[in-house]
Amino acid sequence: MQDYQGWADERFGAVADAFSRNFAEFPELGAAVTVFEGGHKVVELWGGTADERTGRAWTRDTLVPVFSCAKAGVALAAHLLAQRGRLDLDAPVARYWPEFARHGKQEITTRMILGHRAGIPALDAVLSFEEIAAWEPVIRAIEAQPPLWEPGSTYEYHGHVFGFAVGEVVRRITGLTPGAFLRAELPGLPFHLGLPAEELPHLARLVEAEGRRPMPGPEHLLTRIVTMNGALVFPGLDAPHGWNDPALHAIELPGAGAVASATGLAGLFAAAVTGLKDDGPNGGEALLDPATVTDLTRELSSGAGYLGFDLGARWGSGVLLDSPAFRPLLGARSFGNDGAGGQFAFGDDEFGIGFGYVANRMIGHGDARANRLIEAVRTCLS
Numbered sequence: 001m002q003d004y005q006g007w008a009d010e011r012f013g014a015v016a017d018a019f020s021r022n023f024a025e026f027p028e029l030g031a032a033v034t035v036f037e038g039g040h041k042v043v044e045l046w047g048g049t050a051d052e053r054t055g056r057a058w059t060r061d062t063l064v065p066v067f068s069c070a071k072a073g074v075a076l077a078a079h080l081l082a083q084r085g086r087l088d089l090d091a092p093v094a095r096y097w098p099e100f101a102r103h104g105k106q107e108i109t110t111r112m113i114l115g116h117r118a119g120i121p122a123l124d125a126v127l128s129f130e131e132i133a134a135w136e137p138v139i140r141a142i143e144a145q146p147p148l149w150e151p152g153s154t155y156e157y158h159g160h161v162f163g164f165a166v167g168e169v170v171r172r173i174t175g176l177t178p179g180a181f182l183r184a185e186l187p188g189l190p191f192h193l194g195l196p197a198e199e200l201p202h203l204a205r206l207v208e209a210e211g212r213r214p215m216p217g218p219e220h221l222l223t224r225i226v227t228m229n230g231a232l233v234f235p236g237l238d239a240p241h242g243w244n245d246p247a248l249h250a251i252e253l254p255g256a257g258a259v260a261s262a263t264g265l266a267g268l269f270a271a272a273v274t275g276l277k278d279d280g281p282n283g284g285e286a287l288l289d290p291a292t293v294t295d296l297t298r299e300l301s302s303g304a305g306y307l308g309f310d311l312g313a314r315w316g317s318g319v320l321l322d323s324p325a326f327r328p329l330l331g332a333r334s335f336g337n338d339g340a341g342g343q344f345a346f347g348d349d350e351f352g353i354g355f356g357y358v359a360n361r362m363i364g365h366g367d368a369r370a371n372r373l374i375e376a377v378r379t380c381l382s
C-alpha cells in the first residue's frame with residue numbers, strides 16, 4: 001500500500017518500498033527521505049502527519065528539528081575554509097582565537113574539537129537560555145573552561161560545545177557565524193542554523209515514541225553535555241525553550257539546533273561531494289575536493305570514550321563514518337551526521353550519493369528507520 005507522496009527514479013524503487021514499510025512496521029508519524037545521485041535528485045518522498053494536534057499533513061516543504069545533524073554544516077564550513085587555505089585544522093585554535101588558549105587549552109586544535117577529543121565536552125559555567133542565544137557568553141565560558149582530560153588523549157561527544165567552538169573559529173576567520181556562512185555558500189537550501197520566522201508554518205511538531213530511555217540525573221556529565229547544564233531540556237519537547245518551541249529554533253545553536261527538510265539535509269551532502277547539478281550554487285561543482293574528503297574521513301575516534309560508552313560509532317573530522325555496528329553506510333568514503341530524533345544524512349563521493357531522512361516521531365537508540373533506507377540505497381547501487 002502506498003502511503004506517501006513524491007517520486008523515485010525507477011532505479012531507486014527499493015527506497016520507496018522501504019519508506020512505505022517504515023510506516024507499516026514502525027510507529028512512524030510523519031517522515032521524508034531524499035536521495036541525490038551525481039548531483040541530481042533521484043528520490044524525494046514524504047508522508048504522514050506534520051502536526052499530530054491539528055492533523056496537518058506532511059508536505060514537500062516540511063521542516064524538522066534535526067538536532068546534531070547541525071554538526072554536518074559546521075564541519076562542512078571548517079573543511080571548506082581548510083581547503084581554501086584559510087584554516088589549518090591541525091594548528092592551535094589560538095592562532096585564530098587567541099583568548100581560547102587560557103587554562104590549558106593552548107595546544108588544542110580545531111581537528112581535536114571536530115574529533116570530540118579536545119577535553120571540553122561540557123562547560124562549568126551555568127548559562128541562561130538568553131545567554132546561549134546571545135553567542136558571546138558561551139564563547140567567554142569556553143575561554144574560561146579547563147579541559148577535563150589531556151587534549152587528544154581520549155574522546156567524548158562534545159554536544160553543543162562542538163558547534164560553538166568550531167563555529168567561533170569560523171567566525172574569527174570569516175566574520176560570519178556558521179549559519180550565515182552556510183547561507184552564503186548554499187543560498188536557498190532548506191537547512192537552517194537559526195530558523196527564519198517566515199519558515200515557521202513549515203515546521204513539523206516532534207512527538208516521543210514510548211519507551212525512550214530517560215536521561216541520567218542533572219549532575220551526570222552526559223546530561224550536562226546534552227542540556228548545557230540545564231539551560232536546555234532534553235527531550236523536553238513541550239517545555240519552555242524545548243524542542244517544539246519556536247524560540248529555540250530561532251537562535252543559532254550550531255552543535256545540535258539545525259532545522260531542515262530531507263531535501264535540505266541530502267542537498268547539503270550532495271553539494272559537498274558532487275555539487276547540485278540542477279540550479280545549484282558553485283556552478284554545480286562539488287564544494288569538497290577528493291583530498292578534503294579523504295582528510296575528513298580519516299578515523300579520529302572510536303571505541304569507549306571518557307564516559308566508557310561504546311556504541312560502535314566511528315568519528316572522522318566532525319562526521320560519523322561508516323560504522324557496521326552502529327550506522328552502516330556505503331563504504332570508506334561515506335560520512336554523515338545523525339540527530340536525536342532518528343534523522344540521518346550522509347554523502348559519499350565514490351558513489352556520488354547525498355542522502356537525507358527526517359521524521360517527527362523520536363524513537364531513540366536502536367532506531368532502524370534510517371538504516372533500512374540506507375540499505376535500500378545500497379541495494380539500488382549494486
